[in-house]
Amino acid sequence: MKRIYTAANLPDAHLVRNMLEQAGIPAHIFNANAIGALGDLPMSAAYPQVWISQVHQEQHARAVVAEYSRASVPSEAKSCGTCSESSPGEFELCWNCGGELPVHS
Ligand SMILES: [Zn+2]
Numbered sequence: 001m002k003r004i005y006t007a008a009n010l011p012d013a014h015l016v017r018n019m020l021e022q023a024g025i026p027a028h029i030f031n032a033n034a035i036g037a038l039g040d041l042p043m044s045a046a047y048p049q050v051w052i053s054q055v056h057q058e059q060h061a062r063a064v065v066a067e068y069s070r071a072s073v074p075s076e077a078k079s080c081g082t083c084s085e086s087s088p089g090e091f092e093l094c095w096n097c098g099g100e101l102p103v104h105s
Contacts, residue, residue, distance in 0.1 A: 001052070003049050004058065004065055005050040006048075014029065015068065016065060017050050023060065023064045025061050026052065027051065030050075078101045080097060080099050080101060083096050085097070
């Protein structure tokens with residue numbers, strides 16, 4: 001068994017597990033019921049965790065998780081190639097000079 005992901009909440013953990021299983025990687029959620037019954041546990045120990053059962057699939061699993069994280073995290077600020085101002089990641093044009101911003105890969 002290998003922990004591959006610590007989720008912020010249970011729906012998050014289920015999404016990751018579903019993505020892993022669709023990729024052919026058997027996965028399990030631990031700590032599914034821990035939130036709300038924390039007791040003395042440090043918070044970080046109580047988040048739902050996604051574990052894979054086949055350690056040799058770790059690399060593949062991490063790629064799946066990375067793909068998930070990239071899709072769900074707000075895009076980073078982009079800096080304008082013309083005036084060097086930074087704009088929010090969802091902008092296509094620089095707010096300052098109107099120049100085209102680089103597209104995230
Ligand atoms: Zn600009």
